[in-house]
Amino acid sequence: MIQKKLANATMFDLKTGLSKEETTKQRRLSDMAKMFNDTEALQAKIEAGNDSLVYEYYELDLPKTDGDIQYGTSIVYPGTVGGEYYMTKGHFHKILETGEVYFCISGEGYMLMENPEGEWEIEKLVPGRAVQVPPRYAHRSINTGKEPLVTFFAFRADAGHDYGTIETKGYRKLVVEKDGKPEIIDNPKWQQ
Ligand SMILES: O=P(O)(O)OC[C@H]1O[C@H](O)[C@H](O)[C@@H](O)[C@@H]1O
Numbered sequence: 001m002i003q004k005k006l007a008n009a010t011m012f013d014l015k016t017g018l019s020k021e022e023t024t025k026q027r028r029l030s031d032m033a034k035m036f037n038d039t040e041a042l043q044a045k046i047e048a049g050n051d052s053l054v055y056e057y058y059e060l061d062l063p064k065t066d067g068d069i070q071y072g073t074s075i076v077y078p079g080t081v082g083g084e085y086y087m088t089k090g091h092f093h094k095i096l097e098t099g100e101v102y103f104c105i106s107g108e109g110y111m112l113m114e115n116p117e118g119e120w121e122i123e124k125l126v127p128g129r130a131v132q133v134p135p136r137y138a139h140r141s142i143n144t145g146k147e148p149l150v151t152f153f154a155f156r157a158d159a160g161h162d163y164g165t166i167e168t169k170g171y172r173k174l175v176v177e178k179d180g181k182p183e184i185i186d187n188p189k190w191q192q
């Protein structure tokens with residue numbers, strides 16, 4: 001009898017977060033045009049030929065029904081742009097009521113979250129710590145350490161990604177390096 005393949009299984013390295021079996025989607029500084037607050041510092045780095053990899057993540061080829069779970073790892077590399085730590089773009093889910101779970105495997109940083117009602121939350125990511133992003137909250141992971149920040153995530157597979165709101169309005173808060181330590185500040189460019 002031929003066993004029907006029901007579950008998708010993948011190996012991820014616990015230090016690097018990478019999988020030998022799959023390819024990542026990568027975002028470099030040049031893909032982050034509207035994301036970092038200091039657009040001039042970003043432009044200067046790119047023009048100096050320093051288009052470094054900011055983060056990569058997996059989008060496994062899984063079915064996208066409401067009953068399926070999309071999962072994978074996300075790896076944010078260490079670095080700053082104009083004092084702002086390297087981070088993911090961040091997004092709302094198109095199905096806004098969808099939450100997501102992140103489990104930190106390696107590195108350190110924060111999960112920054114905000115909802116359309118104006119509430120915001122920030123949770124520390126350290127190895128072994130799990131964070132649930134509640135429904136309605138946009139979420140962005142930020143690497144405040146010196147090593148790659150590796151998280152494992154899982155969410156309802158049909159939730160979708162809405163980047164437009166973040167690109168136009170930005171986040172209410174930024175996480176910047178001040179005297180070598182992370183500090184949460186108001187985003188001076190945030191638009192109502
Ligand atoms: O989608 P971004 O904000 O660019 O972040 C990249 C990826 O990070 C996370 O790991 C999410 O779970 C993914 O769904 C997301 O696509």
Ligand SMILES: [Fe+2]
Binds near residue numbers: 091
């Ligand atoms: Fe998400």
